[in-house]
Amino acid sequence: MDASGRRLRAAILLLLATLLVGVAGYQLLEGWSALDALYMTVITLATVGYGETHPLSSAGRVFTIALIMTGVGVLTYGVTAATAFVVEGTLTNLIGRRKMEAEIRKLCDHIILCGIGETGRHIAEELSKTHVPFVVIDNDSDRIKSLEKIGRLLSIAGDATQDDILLRARILQAKGLIAALPQDRDNVFVVLTARALNPNLRIVSKAIGPESQPKLAKAGADATVSTPVIGAMRMASELIRPTVVSFLDTMLRADGGSVRIEEVTLPPRSTLVGRKLREAAIYEQTGLLVMAIGKGQVYEFNPSPEFQLQEGDGLIVCCSPEQLARLRALAVAA
Known part of the structure; x- marks a missing residue:
């Protein structure tokens, strides 16, 4: 939950606490019923000026003064928090989040992309260009938001090594998973978790160190891709077979890169x-x-x-x- 959401929740809790204190105060000081105490508390906090429910004692009047001063402060804070909640887009984001979750629940035969760092970003662009249905998982909501330039993507903010996060991404209905986290050890955990949840899933994992490839294979990865090796091969190809490389680059960019x-x-x-x-x-x-x-x-x-x-x-x-x-x-x- 972001700052505006936390402020709004705090304002609601403060308002409820003030109501409870007001009801309890009038019951203890004046001996009123719960309904009368609640009614008096509400009209006092709302400052509507309907008058006293019953004549107040001196202690009751002092309590009412304190309640009014406290209530005005709480209501002012609540209005400010609610305004910020709407103006800063939190409400819109919340509605959009629920709509996205509904779309994720409909996914089937899709790809789950775990991690959207430098490697994951390019994978997301490729899947988007080729119209392959996929959902992104990353524990950094800011990184997820940065993908908006690619287009509207389905995403889940969370730890891809956790069963509940993968289940939210509908791993049981998915056809493939890509582990593209920055650390090999994290990718091993993702592969282990994904393979345990869906034995029939095709899993492709990023590998940085050469010693990690056999570990990822034992963990359940169907294929591993070493990004340093791929980069080195590309650099060599640029020198040895430049026309072929140019052809492939042109193919990737042609017709909108699809x-x-x-x-x-x-x-x-x-x-x-x-x-x-x-x-x-x-x-x-x-x-x-x-x-x-x-x-x-x-x-x-x-x-x-x-x-x-x-x-x-x-x-x-x-x-x-x-x-x-x-x-x-x-x-x-x-």
């Missing part, structure tokens, strides 16, 4: 299963050329038109999100 190399796996009942590649008419229906076909760790690069498609084949193509959607629709057609 063109990617993607894969679509053929399900058992797909109408493409059993057909030759030329009979599948993939190019005619989607505008895509199949660059390679993979199954497990075996790949057929530049497959011929006579290649026969089988269940479980992964079609690897270079496409936009719209073309990918058309290919997926074609592949799952039964």
Whole structure:
């Protein structure tokens, strides 16, 4: 809860405490019933001037003076706190937070991104550009807010190593998780927790130290990515094969930066299963050329038109999100 929210809560508590003191005071000093004492307290604090419920004793009048002075201060503080709560956007943020939580509860087959530091920020941009549904988890609300320049993202402020936070992110319904926290030990904890909650989840983790990769694999990560190694390979490629690097960069920036190399796996009942590649008419229906076909760790690069498609084949193509959607629709057609 932010400062304005805490001030508003304090004001409400002070008001309730003043009401209780007023009721108790009139009951003890004047012997009134609870209803009469409450009525007198309310009209005194509200300064509406309806007059005394019953004639007051001297002690009762002194108590009323003190109650009025205290009540005016409490009400003034409450109005100030309530105004700040609305003006500073806390109320709007609260409504937006509840709306976001409702959207998160509807997620299915999504990605959970844990950590939005330097690495996580670029991952969020990539997922957003390619229209992949995802939810961000980070314990720094300011970092989450800084992602607004990317667009409106679903997010949860909390510790990704905690079961309840991952469950709020619907880990049981997710298809994948990315552990991109700045420390390897934190990523190990995230992987362990996520794997225990969802054994079928595909988990990819960032790894900084080379000694962390086998530990992450034992913890349950399906794949690890060493950011120092990837950076070093990119630097070498810029010198050795600059045209290829330039092509890939252009591809990433083309059409709003949404063109990617993607894969679509053929399900058992797909109408493409059993057909030759030329009979599948993939190019005619989607505008895509199949660059390679993979199954497990075996790949057929530049497959011929006579290649026969089988269940479980992964079609690897270079496409936009719209073309990918058309290919997926074609592949799952039964």
